[in-house]
Amino acid sequence: xxxxxxxxxxxxxxxxxxxxxxxxxxxxxxxxxxxxxxxxxxxxxxxxxxxxxxxxxxxxxxxxxxxxxxxxxxxxxxxxxxxxxxxxxxxxxxxxxxxxxxxxxxxxxxxxxxxxxxxxxxxxxxxxxxxxxxxxxxxxxxxxxxxxxxxxxxxxxxxxxxxxxxxxxxxxxxxxxxxxxxxxxxxxxxxxxxxxxxxxxxxxxxxxxxxxxxxxxxxxxxxxxxxxxxxxxxxxxxxxxxxxxxxxxxxxxxxxxxxxxxxxxxxxx
Amino acid sequence: xxxxxxxxxxxxxxxxxxxxxxxxxxxxxxxxxxxxxxxxxxxxxxxxxxxxxxxxxxxxxxxxxxxxxxxxxxxxxxxxxxxxxxxxxxxxxxxxxxxxxxxxxxxxxxxxxxxxxxxxxxxxxxxxxxxxxxxxxxxxxxxxxxxxxxxxxxxxxxxxxxxxxxxxxxxxxxxxxxxxxxxxxxxxxxxxxxxxxxxxxxxxxxxxxxxxxxxxxxxxxxxxxxxxxxxxxxxxxxxxxxxxxxxxxxxxxxxxxxxxxxxxxxxxxxxxxxxxxxxxxxxxxxxxxxxxxxxxxxxxx
Numbered sequence: 001x002x003x004x005x006x007x008x009x010x011x012x013x014x015x016x017x018x019x020x021x022x023x024x025x026x027x028x029x030x031x032x033x034x035x036x037x038x039x040x041x042x043x044x045x046x047x048x049x050x051x052x053x054x055x056x057x058x059x060x061x062x063x064x065x066x067x068x069x070x071x072x073x074x075x076x077x078x079x080x081x082x083x084x085x086x087x088x089x090x091x092x093x094x095x096x097x098x099x100x101x102x103x104x105x106x107x108x109x110x111x112x113x114x115x116x117x118x119x120x121x122x123x124x125x126x127x128x129x130x131x132x133x134x135x136x137x138x139x140x141x142x143x144x145x146x147x148x149x150x151x152x153x154x155x156x157x158x159x160x161x162x163x164x165x166x167x168x169x170x171x172x173x174x175x176x177x178x179x180x181x182x183x184x185x186x187x188x189x190x191x192x193x194x195x196x197x198x199x200x201x202x203x204x205x206x207x208x209x210x211x212x213x214x215x216x217x218x219x220x221x222x223x224x225x226x227x228x229x230x231x232x233x234x235x236x237x238x239x240x241x242x243x244x245x246x247x248x249x250x251x252x253x254x255x256x257x258x259x260x261x262x263x264x265x266x267x268x269x
Numbered sequence: 270x271x272x273x274x275x276x277x278x279x280x281x282x283x284x285x286x287x288x289x290x291x292x293x294x295x296x297x298x299x300x301x302x303x304x305x306x307x308x309x310x311x312x313x314x315x316x317x318x319x320x321x322x323x324x325x326x327x328x329x330x331x332x333x334x335x336x337x338x339x340x341x342x343x344x345x346x347x348x349x350x351x352x353x354x355x356x357x358x359x360x361x362x363x364x365x366x367x368x369x370x371x372x373x374x375x376x377x378x379x380x381x382x383x384x385x386x387x388x389x390x391x392x393x394x395x396x397x398x399x400x401x402x403x404x405x406x407x408x409x410x411x412x413x414x415x416x417x418x419x420x421x422x423x424x425x426x427x428x429x430x431x432x433x434x435x436x437x438x439x440x441x442x443x444x445x446x447x448x449x450x451x452x453x454x455x456x457x458x459x460x461x462x463x464x465x466x467x468x469x470x471x472x473x474x475x476x477x478x479x480x481x482x483x484x485x486x487x488x489x490x491x492x493x494x495x496x497x498x499x500x501x502x503x504x505x506x507x508x509x510x511x512x513x514x515x516x517x518x519x520x521x522x523x524x525x526x527x528x529x530x531x532x533x534x535x536x537x538x539x540x541x542x543x544x545x546x547x548x549x550x551x552x553x554x555x556x557x558x559x560x561x562x563x564x565x566x567x568x569x570x
Contacts, residue, residue: 143530144531176509182505
């Protein structure tokens with residue numbers, strides 16, 4: 001009996017790579033993984049091919065694509081040249097806007113990038129300094145390491161260097177919420193709060209403010225007018241297997257981009 | 270055969286040693302194994318947390334980490350603000366929660382008519398079963414706006430909100446254990462005090478509560494442990510700002526909240542620093558239990 005089990009295991013081990021070879025492996029940014037999982041599921045249903053998605057973070061995803069540990073890497077930030085080698089292709093599959101949001105009762109409708117940056121640095125503390133009523137500003141931010149916070153800090157230049165490390169310049173007195181939902185609840189319940197969330201998460205419970213006079217809409221992000229946006233990038237080796245390329249083609253097809261839009265992100269095609 | 274060896278042989282016959290009582294042995298081992306699961310778990314968790322947390326201590330230095338005032342990963346890993354907010358919120362919860370709990374326990378054990386006790390006791394026990402995320406939501410919707418209105422501050426997500434939620438959360442633990450230890454007192458204590466002419470209330474405060482203090486201390490210690498360890502509800506109501514709190518009307522982040530909030534994204538030394546936050550937490554719990562043993566060294570009822 002033991003021998004039979006052993007034999008079966010050995011055969012299984014030998015066969016499994018053959019089965020696995022058809023699987024497309026994808027790893028990287030947690031934000032991209034969110035929409036990638038939905039895409040993978042639909043792709044599996046329509047094309048009947050396996051896709052395995054792991055969320056490990058943008059930096060890990062870029063490294064995985066470069067090393068070849070995953071066929072496809074995902075990143076929710078711009079990739080630095082030093083992180084790539086000449087054979088890696090970068091493909092933008094969607095865009096995600098970050099909305100600076102305030103409570104519905106707040107009279108402020110528009111802020112400049114500099115004003116938002118100063119609010120988050122703790123240099124502007126009162127709504128009257130930016131044209132609102134004379135009440136203190138309650139600053140709400142995401143936790144350290146969150147992709148949304150990383151992108152927001154990068155775009156709004158909310159970074160400084162301490163001991164040779166790049167760290168956040170957001171005031172430590174800011175309230176911290178973990179997740180878009182938490183930020184939404186705090187801002188929706190506090191008339192003096194300002195927070196930032198993924199544009200796809202904005203609903204009627206709070207209001208996205210115009211940045212530099214430009215409304216946070218899908219169209220304005222697609223044209224590049226609205227500045228607080230980040231690309232969802234996939235990285236792939238030039239010589240990646242055929243089925244990885246097929247999956248990317250599916251994402252960029254009408255069906256794939258439809259799913260991107262229905263998940264609340266902005267289509268690129 | 271000499272008489273001595275004969276006697277020895279007879280003695281051997283009497284002893285059941287040849288024949289192991291396997292059933293007895295099995296249950297002995299079963300009890301031992303059950304007792305060891307707890308010990309093994311705490312050892313494994315301790316070893317794991319130290320293993321993961323030590324790199325951060327090496328990188329940042331123990332003093333910089335424990336007494337650092339700034340939390341700026343990946344440059345600075347100071348957790349003093351979080352140690353302070355954990356201590357303040359727990360102390361506040363004990364100051365508010367424990368007197369209420371002890372008075373409730375006395376009421377249930379001594380004063381309440383049976384029908385009323387039968388309403389209060391299940392209510393208290395139900396409180397223990399409510400998940401902490403529900404406490405957090407309750408705090409966010411009821412307590413936080415109330416604090417904003419009462420103190421006229423822009424944001425109610427403050428240490429005070431955390432204290433109130435924690436005070437309610439520790440009630441069932443302290444009440445149940447205190448009531449049990451009050452009920453376990455020999456009736457002669459109460460009878461003796463009443464026979465000497467002491468009033469009922471005087472008896473409660475001067476005889477019964479002091480006599481039951483060992484059980485009450487245990488209840489308080491378990492309550493404190495619950496307050497130190499509470500995470501979800503605290504994340505929802507305390508604002509989680511990693512700055513040193515200036516008063517209880519400012520947002521703050523506790524040690525457990527720090528671990529829970531940043532664990533999902535942290536890598537390298539940052540993740541290790543979160544485990545060292547866990548080490549500090551573990552040290553707190555050990556100190557708490559040690560002081561409990563010290564307070565209870567003279568055991569009474």
